[in-house]
Amino acid sequence: MEATQTMQVVHSIAELRSRIKDFRRTNDQTVGFVPTMGYLHEGHVSLLRKARAQSGLVVLSIFVNPLQFGPGEDFERYPRNTEKDLQLAEAAGADLVFMPSVAEMYPSPTRTTVNVTGLTARLCGASRPGHFDGVATVVSKLFHIVQPDQAFFGLKDAQQIAVIQQMVLDLNLAVEIVPCPTLREADGLAMSSRNVYLSEDERKQALVLSQALQKARDFSLAQASFTSEELEELVRSHISTASLADIDYVEALAYPSLEPFDNSHHTSSIIIALAVKFGKTRLIDNLILQVRK
Ligand SMILES: Nc1ncnc2c1ncn2[C@@H]1O[C@H](COP(=O)(O)OP(=O)(O)OP(=O)(O)O)[C@@H](O)[C@H]1O
Ligand SMILES: CC(C)(CO)[C@@H](O)C(=O)[O-]
Numbered sequence: 001m002e003a004t005q006t007m008q009v010v011h012s013i014a015e016l017r018s019r020i021k022d023f024r025r026t027n028d029q030t031v032g033f034v035p036t037m038g039y040l041h042e043g044h045v046s047l048l049r050k051a052r053a054q055s056g057l058v059v060l061s062i063f064v065n066p067l068q069f070g071p072g073e074d075f076e077r078y079p080r081n082t083e084k085d086l087q088l089a090e091a092a093g094a095d096l097v098f099m100p101s102v103a104e105m106y107p108s109p110t111r112t113t114v115n116v117t118g119l120t121a122r123l124c125g126a127s128r129p130g131h132f133d134g135v136a137t138v139v140s141k142l143f144h145i146v147q148p149d150q151a152f153f154g155l156k157d158a159q160q161i162a163v164i165q166q167m168v169l170d171l172n173l174a175v176e177i178v179p180c181p182t183l184r185e186a187d188g189l190a191m192s193s194r195n196v197y198l199s200e201d202e203r204k205q206a207l208v209l210s211q212a213l214q215k216a217r218d219f220s221l222a223q224a225s226f227t228s229e230e231l232e233e234l235v236r237s238h239i240s241t242a243s244l245a246d247i248d249y250v251e252a253l254a255y256p257s258l259e260p261f262d263n264s265h266h267t268s269s270i271i272i273a274l275a276v277k278f279g280k281t282r283l284i285d286n287l288i289l290q291v292r293k
């Protein structure tokens with residue numbers, strides 16, 4: 001297959017494998033992979049563009065993975081728009097789109113799961129028990145199916161990247177994980193498929209998230225050193241100015257170890273990660289600071 005051919009959509013694992021095999025037989029270029037849950041926005045498009053620039057074949061997956069949703073979460077109502085997704089994917093240069101059904105990915109109750117310990121103890125791992133088992137399991141399956149040289153992930157899900165990097169290391173998977181920056185709306189809100197759930201008021205108030213992180217960045221630049229508590233308090237107090245915000249967590253940790261730190265002098269990279277609910281909508285965002293020594 002030539003990278004310039006029109007984009008192809010496949011639903012079965014066997015067909016995807018056969019197309020990638022054909023590409024590998026006739027090419028020595030790399031395969032780049034962008035896993036998503038669909039309802040694509042510019043954040044996803046930026047991952048596809050990066051994959052396009054670096055790979056001979058660009059594979060996109062669209063699969064809302066039931067294994068990573070807990071009871072009472074939004075699996076059934078997760079937004080879907082296949083027609084628009086395919087238009088955006090083609091414009092961004094995807095070659096192959098893999099859209100399996102749940103039955104194709106999980107033909108029988110799965111008895112094998114991938115559990116990354118330690119890194120999943122805090123943040124979304126603590127708030128969404130089992131979530132990262134679902135993510136690591138489906139990403140591991142997708143990596144085995146696609147066998148990409150590189151896989152592109154957004155830093156909006158920074159804990160997810162740390163977990164997947166650890167899984168790749170521990171299981172000797174032959175794929176390079178490429179972390180990509182968070183794309184934001186013009187006013188600063190991190191792009192997310194779930195933003196569509198927000199009411200007009202919630203959307204306005206959700207701005208406090210990126211503002212709070214910006215305040216934390218300014219504070220960190222103005223201080224010779226600081227503690228995690230100082231950063232967390234600053235972020236929490238700004239978010240609390242929004243009456244509709246219900247904080248799930250705000251945590252400052254070393255990154256990518258996701259271990260607590262006392263004083264910024266002791267670590268080189270710090271994440272301030274947050275999850276906040278507006279009504280039924282849970283949004284995440286984060287900021288990664290490189291600490292001056
Ligand atoms: N704003 C963004 N900028 C860059 N990458 C992003 C952004 N939002 C999501 N991604 C990345 O796109 C990939 C697929 O994510 P996903 O389909 O869950 O989208 P999402 O918008 O994060 O959805 P949701 O917020 O509902 O979980 C992940 O690697 C994710 O980190
Ligand atoms: C990586 C992923 C596609 C696995 O379902 C999902 O967690 C996501 O969209 O970030």
Ligand code: BAL
Nearest residue numbers: 037068069131157160
């Ligand atoms: N981007 C993370 C997918 C989820 O929230 O399940």
